[in-house]
Amino acid sequence: MTIREGQSIPPHQDNCFGCGPRNPAGLHLRMQRNGMGVVADLVLDERHEGAPGLAHGGVVAAALDDLFGGVLVVLGVPAVTANLSVDYRAPVRLGRTLTLSATCTRSAGRKLWMHGTVTDANAITTEATALFVRVGLEHFSSHADVAGPPFGDWIGQARTPSPDGSGASGVR
Numbered sequence: 001m002t003i004r005e006g007q008s009i010p011p012h013q014d015n016c017f018g019c020g021p022r023n024p025a026g027l028h029l030r031m032q033r034n035g036m037g038v039v040a041d042l043v044l045d046e047r048h049e050g051a052p053g054l055a056h057g058g059v060v061a062a063a064l065d066d067l068f069g070g071v072l073v074v075l076g077v078p079a080v081t082a083n084l085s086v087d088y089r090a091p092v093r094l095g096r097t098l099t100l101s102a103t104c105t106r107s108a109g110r111k112l113w114m115h116g117t118v119t120d121a122n123a124i125t126t127e128a129t130a131l132f133v134r135v136g137l138e139h140f141s142s143h144a145d146v147a148g149p150p151f152g153d154w155i156g157q158a159r160t161p162s163p164d165g166s167g168a169s170g171v172r
């Protein structure tokens with residue numbers, strides 16, 4: 001599946017907590033391709049509250065983690081989060097239109113390094129880095145049926161890992 005610049009990223013699957021349209025407890029993220037990365041707007045509300053009037057940090061981390069998963073769709077690389085590190089620079093307020101962006105900064109072997117930010121009115125509130133590790137399709141198919149759309153649509157066309165684990169185009 002080729003996703004053009006500005007085009008919507010399909011949900012990982014309909015019930016994904018981050019981007020699935022069917023998940024009633026989900027964030028319903030809608031991502032678009034931005035270069036070799038993705039961007040999304042997000043408004044958090046009282047369902048996502050931690051301190052009064054502010055977003056729970058775990059929710060913000062989950063949103064960025066899911067955006068990294070969107071970058072994988074752009075790259076066509078099945079991978080999972082091995083490590084996620086979040087710098088909370090400023091409180092994230094509820095009811096604001098937040099801009100989230102994520103990209104892959106580097107890859108080597110099976111490893112991909114991600115970087116993402118949350119901004120509110122152009123000020124960075126949150127910055128995250130993550131290590132993703134490329135996995136075979138059986139990582140997903142051994143737990144559930146992943147043949148159907150939308151998961152199957154794009155994961156079925158993902159490149160199988162090359163012997164050296166490389167193959168993520170557009171990443172260093």
Ligand SMILES: CCCCCCCCCCCCCC(=O)SCCNC(=O)CCNC(=O)[C@H](O)C(C)(C)COP(=O)(O)OP(=O)(O)OC[C@H]1O[C@@H](n2cnc3c(N)ncnc32)[C@H](O)[C@@H]1OP(=O)(O)O
Nearest residue numbers: 012065066069072073076077078079080081082083133158
């Ligand atoms: C086509 C697009 C597909 C998109 C995908 C859909 C996403 C779906 C939704 C997305 C939603 C959002 C995303 C989610 O929510 S993903 C859900 C949360 N993540 C998981 O559940 C992952 C669980 N963990 C595992 O399955 C395994 O531990 C993995 C697969 C990660 C590695 O186990 P595996 O046995 O396979 O590999 P390895 O142990 O030989 O390690 C390999 C290399 O990695 C290095 N390493 C490993 N761990 C760490 C670490 N913590 N810090 C630093 N380094 C680490 C390791 O040193 C080695 O390096 P090197 O020695 O080679 O240099």
